[in-house]
Amino acid sequence: MSSALPLSVLLIDDDDVALESVQRSLRKHNVYYPVYTACDGLEGLEILRDIHPTQKIPKPYLVLLDLNMPRMNGFEFLNELRSDPLLKETVVFVLTTSNNDADRNKAYNENIAGYMVKSAVGPQFQKLALLLEHFSQAVVFP
Numbered sequence: 001m002s003s004a005l006p007l008s009v010l011l012i013d014d015d016d017v018a019l020e021s022v023q024r025s026l027r028k029h030n031v032y033y034p035v036y037t038a039c040d041g042l043e044g045l046e047i048l049r050d051i052h053p054t055q056k057i058p059k060p061y062l063v064l065l066d067l068n069m070p071r072m073n074g075f076e077f078l079n080e081l082r083s084d085p086l087l088k089e090t091v092v093f094v095l096t097t098s099n100n101d102a103d104r105n106k107a108y109n110e111n112i113a114g115y116m117v118k119s120a121v122g123p124q125f126q127k128l129a130l131l132l133e134h135f136s137q138a139v140v141f142p
Contacts, residue, residue: 006034007141008033008061009026009036009064010036010044011063012037012040012066012069013037014070029130031132038055040072044077045072045077045087048063049086060141061090062093062136062141065077066094078107089142092112094107094112095118096117113135116128
């Protein structure tokens with residue numbers, strides 16, 4: 001059963017190529033979710049807190065988060081997100097280049113929904129598109 005409202009995706013990554021590749025993959029696999037983008041954790045928090053000057057993300061939403069970014073990295077974002085009473089239950093998937101066990105463990109300690117290494121999600125992020133489609137159809141969002 002799919003949720004009544006379309007799922008929105010907030011993609012937080014400072015790599016323009018990765019941003020475009022994810023968006024292209026979703027379209028290619030007929031996964032038409034509105035995708036909002038942020039270049040780092042600070043901008044991501046502005047969008048989620050509804051204080052960003054140009055972007056407003058509707059619920060339900062989930063976050064795709066890179067770990068290595070300027071200003072506020074993914075771990076700092078997760079720490080801030082989980083300490084915010086209004087955002088602490090946000091569904092977050094990490095999408096990163098890091099295959100480091102310490103990074104993976106640290107991310108899971110922040111209650112992420114999943115950890116994906118960019119090089120392992122298939123050509124043009126195929127597995128990511130399929131995961132998002134199946135996840136949104138199987139999960140009831142708050």
